[in-house]
Amino acid sequence: MDCVTANVIHQEEVQGGYQVLFLDAPAIAPHVQPGQFVHVRVPHMEESVLRRPFSVYRADGPVLQILYKGVGKGTRTMTYLRPGDSLGLIGPLGRGWPRLTEGRFPILVAGGYGMAALYLLARSMPMQGIAFFGGKSAPDILCVNEFEALGWEVQISTQDGSRGTRGIVTHCIDAWWQAADLKGRQVEAYACGPNAMLQAVAERAMARDWVAWVSVDRNMGCGVGACLTCVLKTRTPDGGWRWQRSCKEGPVFECRDICWEDE
Amino acid sequence: MKNPVMVASGTFGYGPEYAELVDLSQLGALVVKGIAWEPTRGNENPRTAETASGLLNAIGLPNPGAEGFVREYMPFLRQHDVPVIVNIWGRTVEEYVRVAEYFEGIEGVAALEVNVSCPNIKEGSAVFGTDLDLFRRVLDAVRSATALTLIPKLAPNVAAIADFAKAAEASGADALSLINSVPALAVDVETRRPKLANVTGGLTGPAIHPLAVKLVWDAARAVRIPVIGIGGIATPEDALEFLIVGAHAVAVGTASFTEPRTAVRVVEGIDDYLQRHNMASVQALVGTFQCN
Numbered sequence: 001m002d003c004v005t006a007n008v009i010h011q012e013e014v015q016g017g018y019q020v021l022f023l024d025a026p027a028i029a030p031h032v033q034p035g036q037f038v039h040v041r042v043p044h045m046e047e048s049v050l051r052r053p054f055s056v057y058r059a060d061g062p063v064l065q066i067l068y069k070g071v072g073k074g075t076r077t078m079t080y081l082r083p084g085d086s087l088g089l090i091g092p093l094g095r096g097w098p099r100l101t102e103g104r105f106p107i108l109v110a111g112g113y114g115m116a117a118l119y120l121l122a123r124s125m126p127m128q129g130i131a132f133f134g135g136k137s138a139p140d141i142l143c144v145n146e147f148e149a150l151g152w153e154v155q156i157s158t159q160d161g162s163r164g165t166r167g168i169v170t171h172c173i174d175a176w177w178q179a180a181d182l183k184g185r186q187v188e189a190y191a192c193g194p195n196a197m198l199q200a201v202a203e204r205a206m207a208r209d210w211v212a213w214v215s216v217d218r219n220m221g222c223g224v225g226a227c228l229t230c231v232l233k234t235r236t237p238d239g240g241w242r243w244q245r246s247c248k249e250g251p252v253f254e255c256r257d258i259c260w261e262d263e
Numbered sequence: 264m265k266n267p268v269m270v271a272s273g274t275f276g277y278g279p280e281y282a283e284l285v286d287l288s289q290l291g292a293l294v295v296k297g298i299a300w301e302p303t304r305g306n307e308n309p310r311t312a313e314t315a316s317g318l319l320n321a322i323g324l325p326n327p328g329a330e331g332f333v334r335e336y337m338p339f340l341r342q343h344d345v346p347v348i349v350n351i352w353g354r355t356v357e358e359y360v361r362v363a364e365y366f367e368g369i370e371g372v373a374a375l376e377v378n379v380s381c382p383n384i385k386e387g388s389a390v391f392g393t394d395l396d397l398f399r400r401v402l403d404a405v406r407s408a409t410a411l412t413l414i415p416k417l418a419p420n421v422a423a424i425a426d427f428a429k430a431a432e433a434s435g436a437d438a439l440s441l442i443n444s445v446p447a448l449a450v451d452v453e454t455r456r457p458k459l460a461n462v463t464g465g466l467t468g469p470a471i472h473p474l475a476v477k478l479v480w481d482a483a484r485a486v487r488i489p490v491i492g493i494g495g496i497a498t499p500e501d502a503l504e505f506l507i508v509g510a511h512a513v514a515v516g517t518a519s520f521t522e523p524r525t526a527v528r529v530v531e532g533i534d535d536y537l538q539r540h541n542m543a544s545v546q547a548l549v550g551t552f553q554c555n
Contacts, residue, residue, distance in 0.1 A: 001284065002284070047315050049468045049469070049517050049521050050521065051521065088522065090523070219311065222520040224281060226276030226296075226520075227274070227276075228305065228310065229320075229322070231305075231308065231310070
């Protein structure tokens, strides 16, 4: 973990308002594990006291990529960043995705730009499985070629049917599951996206005896475990619950550890 | 203290959280997040909301309890060359006394900051900070319970802060810290619901800085004991304002979230200022406010 000033190398719009920001961050990028995040101090937002957390999309040598969409105050401001600008960066933060359990079949589940948190995992996986990408509409389906280039089969669903199967991503998963012949292997799922999607994946995982890791998205304060803003309720072995910090113990949790009834 | 800049309770965890990013030995003191006798879970989500130049919070003082804190964090803190100030709170006078007595015997605790003013605890803590009689009762009781250096932390939402400052001094407090967060409310206009699960919270950050400077000025003129200025410090200039109106030290709070090394930068900025103004020490600057 380090706290640095990173220079903007460049920024490009992928499609539909989704941006990729390329940052020169030699003190952080080489240390990023799949599923970890960085905490960004957005320039020109002096009235904002909080940083903004982003999953690391890619880390190649000293270069770190963040994939995001300008939807809030912070992200809209970020769309104006140009080469030569710089920003504050803390990272890498959080506990990322665990390694695939030997003998299990990996599936990735992404809602919208949730795929950004999964790319490094897909690239580091010892075997390729199936990636399920869901979104509202065709522009919300991102970077399919990049995952296919890594050897992953990508199944696409959109709610309006403008790309892939019409419907939500879990319908796609259900259809695949009914027909799948995994030759006795169990599934290990890795999911990042809206909370309702994570919960739907968790329900399937618990019913079908999958291991399922979900990366939760919480309002975050400090990003390092001090402020206790980003807590979520998790189960304890004695049947009770306790708060865990999504910035420190998370953002990745095994789905059985989360108290979904409180979500 | 090797310098007058501390990090404020609730904004720096218990130390380890920021230790990879900030050299703790460069801090004047580290005030840990509020500790009660019993472990406490704190409030439901959402616990914070960003506001204009501020942060509204109602975390609810979650903590591992006094014994849990000592077991989990004191071994770490003792290894670092930084004075540790433990912020303590309770729901009753007896709870304050119990936790104060306990820390008397704990190695490595430099002082106790007595939180009588957190606005987010419903069963009483805020009342201790705004009711002068209760305030005296709890401070007298804590004073009798421990010989440790005591620093009551004052609430900003009182009619006359000088009365509370004087009462604390009369109770035998060794110093004062102020201000705690300012009771506040933020509303989501789409849902017409509060932005925090606790409904109201405490406002911190640059938004409250001038308000805090006024209260520190008022308090510092009312007492002889040292005052620690807290509230919205993000730059060395913010800290200098507190010193000029009479604070002997300051604490950086919310700005550590924005920039973890803010306190260290404030230390450096104060040193630069003293050199520029040919002052040998912070002491030469304290209370030099010119206002006539």
